Amino acid sequence: MDENDKPKRQEVIETEVTMGTVHSAAIEPYRVRLFVEDEIVRDAEITVGLNHRGIERIMEGLPVEKANSLTEKICGICSNSHIWNSVLVAEKGLGIEIPERASYIRIIMGELERLHSHFLYLAHGNEVLGHETFAMRLFYIRETVMELLRMIGGNRVQYGVSIIGGVRPRCELDLMRIQKISEGMDLIEQKITEFADRFVSDPMIMSRITGVGVLTKKDALRLAATGPTLRSTGVDLDLRRDMEIYDPFEFDVITQEDGDVKSNLLMRVLEIPESIKIIRQALKNLPSGPITDRSWEMQDTGIIKSYIEVPRGKLLHSYALEEGRVRGSIVRTPSITNIGAMQQACIGNHISDAQLAIVQCDPCFTCTDRAIKITQIQI
Amino acid sequence: MEIFIKYSLAVIGTLIVAIFVGLWLPGIERKFVHARIQQRIGPPISSPGFMAPLKFFFKETIIPNSPLPRLYNALPLIGLLSIFSILLLLMPELYFLDELATVTAIVGILKIEEVIYVFMGSLSRSIMSLSMPFPDIVKGAKHPDVQRSFLEDLSAMRAFRLIAFGSFPIYIAIFVPVSMAGSIFLSDIVSYQQTQGPILFTLAGVLGAIVFFIGYMILLNEYPFAILKTKADVIEGPYMEYASKYRSYIYITRGLLMFTLGALFSALFLGLPPDILSWGILVNIAVALIFPIFMAIFSAFAPIFTFKQFYPVVVGFSLLGVLSLVIALF
Numbered sequence: 001m002d003e004n005d006k007p008k009r010q011e012v013i014e015t016e017v018t019m020g021t022v023h024s025a026a027i028e029p030y031r032v033r034l035f036v037e038d039e040i041v042r043d044a045e046i047t048v049g050l051n052h053r054g055i056e057r058i059m060e061g062l063p064v065e066k067a068n069s070l071t072e073k074i075c076g077i078c079s080n081s082h083i084w085n086s087v088l089v090a091e092k093g094l095g096i097e098i099p100e101r102a103s104y105i106r107i108i109m110g111e112l113e114r115l116h117s118h119f120l121y122l123a124h125g126n127e128v129l130g131h132e133t134f135a136m137r138l139f140y141i142r143e144t145v146m147e148l149l150r151m152i153g154g155n156r157v158q159y160g161v162s163i164i165g166g167v168r169p170r171c172e173l174d175l176m177r178i179q180k181i182s183e184g185m186d187l188i189e190q191k192i193t194e195f196a197d198r199f200v201s202d203p204m205i206m207s208r209i210t211g212v213g214v215l216t217k218k219d220a221l222r223l224a225a226t227g228p229t230l231r232s233t234g235v236d237l238d239l240r241r242d243m244e245i246y247d248p249f250e251f252d253v254i255t256q257e258d259g260d261v262k263s264n265l266l267m268r269v270l271e272i273p274e275s276i277k278i279i280r281q282a283l284k285n286l287p288s289g290p291i292t293d294r295s296w297e298m299q300d301t302g303i304i305k306s307y308i309e310v311p312r313g314k315l316l317h318s319y320a321l322e323e324g325r326v327r328g329s330i331v332r333t334p335s336i337t338n339i340g341a342m343q344q345a346c347i348g349n350h351i352s353d354a355q356l357a358i359v360q361c362d363p364c365f366t367c368t369d370r371a372i373k374i375t376q377i378q379i
Numbered sequence: 380m381e382i383f384i385k386y387s388l389a390v391i392g393t394l395i396v397a398i399f400v401g402l403w404l405p406g407i408e409r410k411f412v413h414a415r416i417q418q419r420i421g422p423p424i425s426s427p428g429f430m431a432p433l434k435f436f437f438k439e440t441i442i443p444n445s446p447l448p449r450l451y452n453a454l455p456l457i458g459l460l461s462i463f464s465i466l467l468l469l470m471p472e473l474y475f476l477d478e479l480a481t482v483t484a485i486v487g488i489l490k491i492e493e494v495i496y497v498f499m500g501s502l503s504r505s506i507m508s509l510s511m512p513f514p515d516i517v518k519g520a521k522h523p524d525v526q527r528s529f530l531e532d533l534s535a536m537r538a539f540r541l542i543a544f545g546s547f548p549i550y551i552a553i554f555v556p557v558s559m560a561g562s563i564f565l566s567d568i569v570s571y572q573q574t575q576g577p578i579l580f581t582l583a584g585v586l587g588a589i590v591f592f593i594g595y596m597i598l599l600n601e602y603p604f605a606i607l608k609t610k611a612d613v614i615e616g617p618y619m620e621y622a623s624k625y626r627s628y629i630y631i632t633r634g635l636l637m638f639t640l641g642a643l644f645s646a647l648f649l650g651l652p653p654d655i656l657s658w659g660i661l662v663n664i665a666v667a668l669i670f671p672i673f674m675a676i677f678s679a680f681a682p683i684f685t686f687k688q689f690y691p692v693v694v695g696f697s698l699l700g701v702l703s704l705v706i707a708l709f
Contacts, residue, residue, distance in 0.1 A: 015528045017612075022507060025611040035525075039533070039686070128611050130602055130683030136417035204603065208682045351533065352685045355611040 017351060021050050025128050025355040028365040034346065034354055041354050044346035046339050051369040059319070059329040064090050064298075065164065067326040071317065074331065075367040076157050077120060080113045081310035082331070082367075085317040087162040088308065093301035093321055094164070100287040102166035103245050105173060108181070108282045109152065109161050110310075111275040115188065116145045117311035118268040118275075121362050125265055128359050129208055134199070141191045148184045151177060166292035178283050185276045196269045206262065213345040213357030215259040223340030227313020228267045229361045230341075233259035239309035248285065249278050261353075264360040298324045310334065312362050333367040385656075386472040392655035393470055394463075397642070400664055401634035402428040404671050412675035428634045435627035443620050444504040451502040454495045455621060455628035461491040462632055466639045471652050474566040481563045485643065486550055489598070492636070493542045496607060499617035500535025507614070534616035537607050540686075541597070544693055545604070549594020551700030555587030556647040558707035565646060572650025579648040586703035588648055593696045595640050595670060599633065602678035604692075609683050641667030 020031040029050045035043040055074055059067040071086040072079040084106055091098065119142035126134040146156050152171050153159025161171045173181075199205060215225065220233040230237055231254065238253040240246045254270040256263035298321070305318040313334030320327045338361045345357035405428035414421025423430070445451040465488050467473055474480045507530065515522040556578050557563050560571035571578075578584040597604045600616075608616035618629050645666045646652040651659035684692065 015526045016522075017528045017530070017533060019530070019612065024614045036528075039536075126682075130605070130610065131681070132413070132602075133417050133679045136419060140418060202680075204681050204684075204688070207688050208685070350685045350687065352606070352609050352612050352683070 019355070025359075027124065028363070029369075030363070030365045032346075032354065032358065034351060036351055039351045041346045041349050041351060044343045044354065046343055046358070048336075048339070048365050048368055051366065053369065056329045056331060059326050061325050061327070063324055064321060064326055067319070067329065068162075068164070069160065071331070072158050072160065075333070075364060077117050077364060078113055078310050078312065078315075078367070079157060080109050080153075080159050080161060081308065081315055082317070083160065084110060084162045085306050085308045085310075085315050086319075087164055088306040089304045089317050089319055090164045090321065092306055093304040094296055094299060096165055096293065096296045098166045099290050099293055101289050102291045102293075104282045104286050105152075105167045105171060105291060106162055107245060107249070108173070108279055109149075109159065109167075109171075111278045111282075112145055112149055112152075112181075114275045114311045115272060116142060116149060117362075118272055119145060121268050121311075121359075122265060125261070125356070125359055128356050129205065131205065134195070134205075137195065141188060141195070144184050144187055144191075148181055151180060163292065165294050165296055166290070169292060172291055173283075173286065178286070181279065182283055185279055189273060189276050192269065192272050199269070200266075208353075209261040209265060209356075211258075212261045212349055212353045213264075213360045214348075215341055215345045215361075217259065219344050220259060220341060223344055224337045225313075225341035225361070226334045226337050227309070227311070227362075228264065228271065229313065229338050232256045232263040232267045232360075239307060239314055243308060246278075249281050251275075251278050261356055261360045264362075303328060312364060313338065333364065335362075335364045335368045338363065339368075389472050389654060389656045390467065390470055393653050393660065394466065396655060396660060396664070397466055397635065397638045397653065398631075400667055401636075401638035402432070402631065404428060404634050404637045404667065405630070407668065408671045408675040412672055413679050416676070416679040428630065432627040432630040435622075435630070436624050438623040438626075440624065441620075441622040443622075444506070445502045445620075447502055451499070452625050454499050454502075455618070455625045455632065458492050458495045459628045459632045459635070461488045461495075462635045462639050464488055466635070466642060466653065469565065469639070469642050469646050469652050471566070471569065471654050474564075477564070480565045482553055482557050482565065482568070482647075483563050485565075486553060489546075489549075490542070492632075493538070493546060493598075496538035496617045497535050497542070500531045500533075500538055503531045503617070503620045504529055505531055505619045507619070530613045531617060531619065534607055534613040537613070538617060541607060545597050545606075545689070546594065547693060547697040548590045548700055549598055551697055551704060552587045552591035552594055553643070553647060555583055555590075555700070555703050555707045558704055559583065565652065568647060569650050569652055577649045581707075583703045583707035584648055586699055586706065588644070590696050590700040590703060591644055591648070592670065592673065593692070595644075596674050596677070597693070598640065599636060599674070601674050603681035603684045604689065605683050606686070606689055609685075611683070637671050638663075638667045641670050644670070 015036050017034045017036055018031060020026050021029040031047040033045040034041050055070060059070055062070065068083055068086045072083040074082045119138050123135045123138035123142065126138060149159060150156045153161050154170060161167050215233055217233040217235060220230050220235060234255055234257045236253055236255050241253065251274045254267055254274060256267050300323065301321045303318055303320045305316060307314055307316050315334060316332040319329040342358045342361045342363060345360060346354045349357055403424065406424040406426060409427050410421040410424045442448060443451055465485050468480050468485060478484065556568050559578055560568040562568060579588055600607045621629055642653040642663045645663045649662060651662045653663045654660060
């Protein structure tokens with residue numbers, strides 16, 4: 001290398017510590033730049049896009065049923081949410097009314113997935129805290145949910161429950177399945193109650209999570225945070241209340257005030273019984289009748305958007321239909337809108353707590369990393 | 380000559396017992412305590428302390444990215460030798476070394492073991508830190524006025540802080556028997572307890588033992604005091620880049636340190652130094668087993684502390700240690 005080509009030393013002002021893309025605390029590929037002063041984070045920057053897959057591009061021109069199946073591959077945690085919302089786009093565009101029983105099964109799947117996601121969140125949060133025992137026990141409780149999901153969908157990750165017009169026939173809930181889900185809910189409720197009691201009464205954990213990664217209500221709104229991250233700052237906003245499909249169900253929207261790690265963890269702990277409540281109501285009032293309506297006809301549509309509340313917040317799916325094929329698909333996951341909140345939450349914390357501050361926003365960068373920018377849509 | 384051979388055999392025998400027991404301690408900690416508490420199967424008992432170091436001896440040696448690679452690679456061996464020397468000095472057969480067989484010499488050698496982490500951290504650049512390009516450089520717009528720090532630098536700074544205050548509890552606890560026996564010589568401390576009974580059975584001894592245990596956990600970098608190797612940021616900390624036999628030395632050092640600190644406790648608080656010629660060696664082994672088990676139970680139910688939690692705990696136990704010292708003086 002020529003002497004002149006060597007980079008010149010810069011005047012030292014800030015210290016930058018960079019974590020990722022491969023890091024033991026980050027289970028997904030992302031890079032965090034932390035600008036620190038005596039191990040206290042003064043600024044943070046998160047870089048994603050390192051695992052780009054371009055699913056929207058692959059979806060372009062695919063038959064809508066195939067494209068819907070593909071959306072399930074966006075995420076391994078909220079796969080059902082993606083296919084559900086993608087199917088909703090088509091149903092909305094084609095004006096399909098699905099059977100009521102199918103709606104109830106979708107709700108059950110959605111809430112089971114919320115349980116699975118929240119348990120994963122709590123376990124990962126404890127892992128980053130360094131509390132391996134709690135992490136292991138939470139994974140153990142999560143197994144019950146995973147087995148229920150497998151029972152209904154036939155798979156632990158990709159369930160393929162929702163199809164245009166309802167749910168797949170193999171996902172029908174017979175009496176045996178209803179009984180098993182009901183027993184599972186009893187077990188999970190008991191276990192989460194025990195866990196919550198021990199968690200909040202542990203002074204060491206409380207000292208680690210209280211006042212760490214604080215996100216104010218003002219910042220959360222300014223940075224367009226969504227889902228539990230937003231609700232943990234005291235904003236009472238849950239899209240499920242606006243979703244017609246949730247109208248028959250009674251549940252409380254949980255909010256916390258402090259916006260710190262403690263609030264976020266407690267948010268999930270308290271949301272779990274609410275999901276159980278919804279599942280129980282769905283099982284109790286499960287309507288009889290068909291679960292699929294295949295009498296719809298394909299037609300061209302303009303761009304249709306659908307928003308639903310998934311475990312991490314507001315999920316957008318949007319596409320148009322042209323001769324039964326998908327055009328101009330756009331997916332916006334909650335994690336992409338929460339990145340600003342994650343960066344903000346890191347500031348002012350010890351560097352060991354930076355990952356915790358990111359994790360508190362429940363990032364799913366694998367979901368997020370599939371996006372590509374479509375500048376012009378020709379229909 | 381006969382005595383020399385006898386003493387030599389005793390020293391070698393004690394060392395073999397120490398190594399043998401020490402190599403199994405990490406496995407016992409992980410298999411029988413952590414895994415049981417966490418309701419999982421856990422690793423084979425021989426894996427963490429015995430098979431893993433053995434395996435690493437046959438692995439390819441990777442040349443580290445270090446400004447002083449030879450020194451960097453020598454550090455684990457220095458750590459291992461320092462622990463060996465503490466164990467040797469604890470043996471009654473070597474009490475004739477006078478000034479070396481003292482509590483102050485042991486404290487000094489323990490400090491070497493602590494200091495090497497500062498060097499390890501400051502002399503290495505892990506592939507995780509180095510080979511992953513910084514985003515601004517990749518984008519062709521290098522951020523000016525920024526000093527780029529690596530994960531190992533962080534752990535070096537933390538190791539320095541730990542030397543400064545983290546090891547207070549164990550050193551204060553070590554001086555409780557000194558205060559009671561009125562001597563820094565190990566031989567005097569042991570003989571004091573043979574006539575007066577074990578220091579552990581006094582109030583000062585009990586308090587000192589509690590403080591010693593906390594110091595033991597800090598010195599071993601065990602949860603919740605694993606600030607030197609916090610998975611959430613510095614991952615494995617100063618020894619992240621060690622491979623092959625050098626990593627093996629680190630594993631062996633940890634196992635041997637567990638035994639040696641147990642033996643130090645036995646000698647200082649029970650009056651039973653490690654000696655294969657005495658039945659007291661069984662007490663040494665028992666203490667070496669009990670300490671990791673208690674440590675594992677405690678660590679299994681604790682998150683990793685940051686300095687915010689670390690400082691008050693260290694200050695609190697140091698004050699308790701001072702109290703036990705004061706009680707010991709009267």
